[in-house]
Amino acid sequence: MTMAKLSNTARILLALVPVLAALPLVLPTYQITLANNIGIFSLATLGLILLTGVGGMTSFGQAAFVGIGAYTTAYFAVGVDLPPVLAWLGGSPWSGLLVGLALTLAVAALLGALTLRLSGHYLPLGTIAWGLSLSYLFGNLEFLGGHTGLSGMPALSLFGIALDRAEGLFYLIWAVLLVAVLVTLNLLDSREGRAIRALRGGQRMSESMGVNSFRAKMTAFLVAAAFASVAGWLYAYTQRFVSPAPFSLQAGIDFMFMALIGGVGHVWGAVIGATAVTVLKQGLQDWLPHLLGRTGNFESIVFGLLIVALMQWAPGGIAGWLAGRLGSHRRRNAPAVPAAADPLPRRTLPKPGELVLEVQRVTRKFGGLTANNNISFTVKAGEILGVIGPNGAGKSTLFNQLSRVDTPTSGEIRFRGHAINGLTARDMAGAGLSRTFQHVKLLPTMTVLENVAIGAHRRGTKGVVAAALRLDRDEEARLLAEARRQLIRVGLGDLLHVEAGSLALGQQRILEIARALCSDPCLLLLDEPAAGLRHLEKQALATLLETLRDEGMAILLVEHDMDFVMGLVDRVFVMEFGQRIAEGLPETIQTNPAVLEAYLGGVE
Amino acid sequence: MNLQIVMLLGQDGLTNGAIYALLALSILLVFTVTRILLIPQGEFVSFAALTMAAMQGGTPVRLGWLLLALALGGVVMDLYAAYRPGGRRRFAARALVMPVYAAVLAAATTLLPLDGIGAAAQAALTVALIVPLGLTLYRVFYQPIAGAHSLVLLIVSIAVHVVLVGVGLLMFGPEGARTEPFSDSGLQLGSVMLNSQTLWVVAVSLLLIVALYLFFGKSLYGKALRAAAVNRLGAELVGISPELAGKASFALAALIGSLSGILIAPITTIYFDSGFIISLKGFVGAIIGGLASYPLAALGALFIGQAESFSTFWASSYKEVIVFTLILPVLLWRSVSHKGAEDEE
Numbered sequence: 011m012t013m014a015k016l017s018n019t020a021r022i023l024l025a026l027v028p029v030l031a032a033l034p035l036v037l038p039t040y041q042i043t044l045a046n047n048i049g050i051f052s053l054a055t056l057g058l059i060l061l062t063g064v065g066g067m068t069s070f071g072q073a074a075f076v077g078i079g080a081y082t083t084a085y086f087a088v089g090v091d092l093p094p095v096l097a098w099l100g101g102s103p104w105s106g107l108l109v110g111l112a113l114t115l116a117v118a119a120l121l122g123a124l125t126l127r128l129s130g131h132y133l134p135l136g137t138i139a140w141g142l143s144l145s146y147l148f149g150n151l152e153f154l155g156g157h158t159g160l161s162g163m164p165a166l167s168l169f170g171i172a173l174d175r176a177e178g179l180f181y182l183i184w185a186v187l188l189v190a191v192l193v194t195l196n197l198l199d200s201r202e203g204r205a206i207r208a209l210r211g212g213q214r215m216s217e218s219m220g221v222n223s224f225r226a227k228m229t230a231f232l233v234a235a236a237f238a239s240v241a242g243w244l245y246a247y248t249q250r251f252v253s254p255a256p257f258s259l260q261a262g263i264d265f266m267f268m269a270l271i272g273g274v275g276h277v278w279g280a281v282i283g284a285t286a287v288t289v290l291k292q293g294l295q296d297w298l299p300h301l302l303g304r305t306g307n308f309e310s311i312v313f314g315l316l317i318v319a320l321m322q323w324a325p326g327g328i329a330g331w332l333a334g335r336l337g338s339h340r341r342r343n344a345p346a347v348p349a350a351a352d353p354l355p356r357r358t359l360p361k362p363g364e365l366v367l368e369v370q371r372v373t374r375k376f377g378g379l380t381a382n383n384n385i386s387f388t389v390k391a392g393e394i395l396g397v398i399g400p401n402g403a404g405k406s407t408l409f410n411q412l413s414r415v416d417t418p419t420s421g422e423i424r425f426r427g428h429a430i431n432g433l434t435a436r437d438m439a440g441a442g443l444s445r446t447f448q449h450v451k452l453l454p455t456m457t458v459l460e461n462v463a464i465g466a467h468r469r470g471t472k473g474v475v476a477a478a479l480r481l482d483r484d485e486e487a488r489l490l491a492e493a494r495r496q497l498i499r500v501g502l503g504d505l506l507h508v509e510a511g512s513l514a515l516g517q518q519r520i521l522e523i524a525r526a527l528c529s530d531p532c533l534l535l536l537d538e539p540a541a542g543l544r545h546l547e548k549q550a551l552a553t554l555l556e557t558l559r560d561e562g563m564a565i566l567l568v569e570h571d572m573d574f575v576m577g578l579v580d581r582v583f584v585m586e587f588g589q590r591i592a593e594g595l596p597e598t599i600q601t602n603p604a605v606l607e608a609y610l611g612g613v614e
Numbered sequence: 615m616n617l618q619i620v621m622l623l624g625q626d627g628l629t630n631g632a633i634y635a636l637l638a639l640s641i642l643l644v645f646t647v648t649r650i651l652l653i654p655q656g657e658f659v660s661f662a663a664l665t666m667a668a669m670q671g672g673t674p675v676r677l678g679w680l681l682l683a684l685a686l687g688g689v690v691m692d693l694y695a696a697y698r699p700g701g702r703r704r705f706a707a708r709a710l711v712m713p714v715y716a717a718v719l720a721a722a723t724t725l726l727p728l729d730g731i732g733a734a735a736q737a738a739l740t741v742a743l744i745v746p747l748g749l750t751l752y753r754v755f756y757q758p759i760a761g762a763h764s765l766v767l768l769i770v771s772i773a774v775h776v777v778l779v780g781v782g783l784l785m786f787g788p789e790g791a792r793t794e795p796f797s798d799s800g801l802q803l804g805s806v807m808l809n810s811q812t813l814w815v816v817a818v819s820l821l822l823i824v825a826l827y828l829f830f831g832k833s834l835y836g837k838a839l840r841a842a843a844v845n846r847l848g849a850e851l852v853g854i855s856p857e858l859a860g861k862a863s864f865a866l867a868a869l870i871g872s873l874s875g876i877l878i879a880p881i882t883t884i885y886f887d888s889g890f891i892i893s894l895k896g897f898v899g900a901i902i903g904g905l906a907s908y909p910l911a912a913l914g915a916l917f918i919g920q921a922e923s924f925s926t927f928w929a930s931s932y933k934e935v936i937v938f939t940l941i942l943p944v945l946l947w948r949s950v951s952h953k954g955a956e957d958e959e
Contacts, residue, residue, distance in 0.1 A: 124942060131764065267773075308783070
């Protein structure tokens with residue numbers, strides 16, 4: 011890989027290494043100790059960047075996870091009170107690290123399982139309660155030393171190298187931190203990473219594309235907890251003493267403040283924030299007591315006000331402000347698509363004429379309102395069925411039931427011969443149904459290519475570990491190549507690396523079609539795809555849909571543009587007030603009196 | 615454990631539980647109207663208790679100055695909003711009422727001797743200080759970001775809490791304080807002596823709950839607040855100002871918080887940072903109510919009071935752990951009965 015191919019972030023990383031390597035040679039030990047703390051705080055904060063900045067979740071339990079890591083490490087390193095079964099683990103730094111990680115992940119998995127399915131308020135409240143409980147536990151458990159803590163830890167020694175001085179630990183801490191940054195960047199630039207990035211404002215869409223949002227949330231939460239646990243391991247060996255105070259809820263809030271001040275949308279925000287807060291805190295602790303005439307935790311007033319101001323005027327934090335000035339965000343997300351990648355395997359499509367979708371006597375009631383009343387129709391492979399009707403006829407309700415976003419009150423829907431009762435929107439995507447949305451749902455700050463690649467989520471299998479270690483590159487190339495192929499097919503091939511939010515509305519609708527195609531569907535549900543398109547674009551869309559039909563795709567099309575519908579579809583299904591009023595060939599529908607009355611008003 | 619102890623613990627639990635229930639209702643009220651999780655709710659409690667204690671102890675009452683500072687901050691923000699480019703270039707004299715009120719109160723509480731005016735007058739003065747505090751907090755910290763993502767609102771709530779705890783330390787110092795009980799008499803009920811403070815707490819709580827019920831059920835303001843809670847945009851379209859709704863709900867929360875503080879101060883020693891733990895138990899109640907149901911939240915809070923009281927008896931040093939762990943089964947139940955992913959605005 012040449013320098014030109016590297017992302018900006020990788021360049022920062024490469025530039026940092028020699029600077030960091032030189033620091034212990036020029037700085038006094040006191041500063042190095044400070045830098046060690048900054049490195050440890052950065053690692054814990056990095057987890058929050060992934061969780062809050064990327065995934066849109068809030069946790070105040072990060073310090074508690076650091077605490078589990080640190081206490082486990084100290085407990086095993088001191089090794090005095092170990093029960094006989096665990097005695098063989100005593101004294102080794104590795105057992106503290108691994109057992110600490112296992113404990114942290116277990117607690118995080120439990121907390122996550124309890125809160126991550128619920129609305130966004132439960133995770134922060136849950137982590138506040140849990141953070142408080144844990145510091146009470148640390149303070150009360152006899153074998154953890156109670157309020158006085160555990161002391162007398164031996165110095166860290168890894169592979170025979172003694173890391174007993176701040177300088178040695180400095181290299182270890184910052185190496186771990188840089189690896190964690192790299193792992194985070196790798197993760198974000200992957201299939202699972204896209205799922206995490208889609209959590210903010212795109213959950214309904216990504217579920218319909220086959221993404222498991224809960225799993226994505228859990229992934230982010232566990233990775234964040236793991237970073238915290240490793241930070242705790244480093245912290246314990248840096249201090250060689252642990253007590254409850256540094257892992258209190260207050261510390262958890264401090265980590266959140268570091269992430270916010272540094273800039274929650276950028277990985278480097280963790281390092282910037284940890285540095286800024288640590289240095290500022292030192293300064294404030296030095297001169298606030300002079301100013302106020304007494305001692306106390308008064309710097310929290312300044313930090314609190316700073317956060318309030320930041321939320322009002324610069325929610326991007328320092329890193330966001332810097333990125334805005336340097337304009338680097340324009341090029342941030344531009345994953346290279348290799349010219350040649352093996353195409354992804356495709357599902358066996360139904361033969362032309364085979365029944366794909368059967369809707370039988372479907373009724374959907376919302377209280378007293380019957381949005382769909384006794385609707386029945388079928389769609390075959392290689393056929394386009396147009397569903398038309400005035401606003402409020404119940405077309406979108408019907409669509410939502412087909413894609414399992416909604417459930418019929420009565421009646422049955424069969425997809426490729428199987429009843430779809432009990433399936434989720436995600437299952438439908440896996441079974442070969444894909445859709446677009448009437449109100450465009452895409453992730454405006456991600457590139458066009460990345461947005462479309464979300465559609466191919468279920469066609470990949472590589473997980474977090476593979477992504478972190480870059481073992482997913484082959485599959486990732488194939489996913490991106492597929493996304494590009496579909497984008498070229500729909501005519502957006504020139505806009506691969508543009509932010510999706512900058513496209514015109516019509517182009518965004520076309521993007522949704524490419525995204526739907528990426529999942530290799532056999533039934534496409536298109537909700538008003540031609541709205542906002544210009545004449546030539548509509549012609550191109552019609553040509554595309556005809557090609558898809560000829561390839562054997564079944565298409566269900568809701569559209570208001572009658573010229574577009576009548577020239578394209580094989581059959582038309584007309585709805586009004588939730589009822590079927592007509593069904594048949596376009597020519598006969600155009601002269602059907604019931605349809606004319608619905609659209610033009612009756613002839614008296 | 616005999617009946618005597620059970621009754622004693624139950625009485626303790628009821629006293630605390632009633633206060634948690636009040637706080638849970640207030641937290642729920644603010645949340646449904648404004649989407650804000652009012653983490654600083656606890657500071658209303660501790661500030662009220664400590665202000666009351668300062669008046670009784672004859673130490674300086676500084677809360678008025680905090681109110682004045684916030685009120686002036688609010689005026690500055692009003693002025694900026696009115697005269698920035700594109701502002702309405704109008705500034706109602708009405709906006710000056712709050713700083714004038716705050717200045718008068720700050721001066722009065724600083725200059726007048728307050729230790730001899732009687733508990734009722736002290737309590738009234740405390741409420742008169744805390745309620746406008748809630749109002750100005752909303753104006754200064756929340757109103758500018760009222761439409762923001764709920765994540766941002768939560769973070770600001772945490773930040774405001776952190777600021778207030780720091781300011782609390784500055785105003786009241788690190789020492790805890792307790793106030794004099796309202797009366798010495800108790801009520802003999804069979805073999806059990808009902809503490810007079812318990813009776814006060816239960817009576818005031820019931821009174822407040824009935825008052826809230828009447829306010830929301832009968833009065834126009836209450837109905838407007840409820841409308842704003844059900845559908846913010848719709849309420850705004852029919853002329854209910856979201857700013858008014860926000861300020862009103864914060865003032866109510868401050869009222870409930872200050873009364874809770876006054877009620878709890880004779881029973882428990884309150885420190886500058888005690889409010890958070892107390893209000894968090896209100897939050898646990900609100901979570902049991904699913905952040906939506908008032909009766910469930912109140913019942914949940916009463917249950918928390920009992921759980922806390924009895925765990926004090928069995929495992930005193932683990933009582934907070936036990937109380938906060940109680941939300942886990944609630945969350946489990948909510949998780950299991952929850953379905954589907956949804957996007958939050």
